[in-house]
Amino acid sequence: MANPEHLKLLMQGVGVWNRWRKKQPGIKPDLSLAKLAGIAPDYNLNLSETDLSGADLSDSKLVMANLTRANLFKADLCKADLSTATLAGTTLSKAFLFGAKLTDADLTKANLSKATLSKANLAGANLSRATLIGANLFEANLWEANLEQANFTQANLSGANLTEANLYGAVFHQCHIGYTSFVNVNLKGVQDLETVKHVGPSYVAISTIFNSGGDVPRVFLRGCGIPENFIQQLPSFLSQPIQCASCFISFSYADRPFAVKLHDHLQAKGIRCWLDEHQTRPKDDTIQRVERG
Known part of the structure; x- marks a missing residue:
């Protein structure tokens, strides 16, 4: 339950509240379960290390607020405006942030x-x-968000927009995706993509394939709905040689210079091949060679 004195100070405005916080740095305000729906204080409200667990902050305007290491466990922040707010190290587990604005936070x-x-x-x-x-990040907008080393284990990213997000080192273990946008991102450093659960097709742009250097699990691409023939052709799109079956070059003695040149060219292109050990030499008995195998 919120401390009545702390709640009274907050209601007097940002200036009074911030001055009190500055004079009493050792006090951690208690605004737990407070009814603060629609609160719209001036910018730069200092709520760092404040207990706001279970508080109703729906439709509130907390632009540029300092909520560093605050406790917002199970807080209601539905449609709250927290753009450019600081929530570093903040506890928001089980918080309700449906439709909240957290741009550049x-x-x-x-x-x-x-x-x-x-x-x-x-x-x-x-x-x-x-x-x-x-x-649950259903239809969340994460455009250009920094998600480096973020842990999305078993999270729901269906319909989420991850366009141009930084996903390096992010963990996608058993998260759910479908109609998720992976446009112009690098998936190379994303962990556990092969464990993702696909509830529908997703959008993977060709720019994403190139940004990732083609280093994306094929099972992930299939789950996103990428056609199999496209997946099989990825090496050629990325200037990587397609591995072919081994082959032997059989040639006549007179064609040896050409055969050697062909062999060297194919090897350089990544095609494993060998010169036939039984090259036809002048006056060779072809029938005997066939019989020898």
């Missing part, structure tokens, strides 16, 4: 386990090393 190392982020706008947000285990 700092969520570094934030704990969003089992949080609801459906239709949330996280464009440009920093979620590096954030924990999103079991989080």
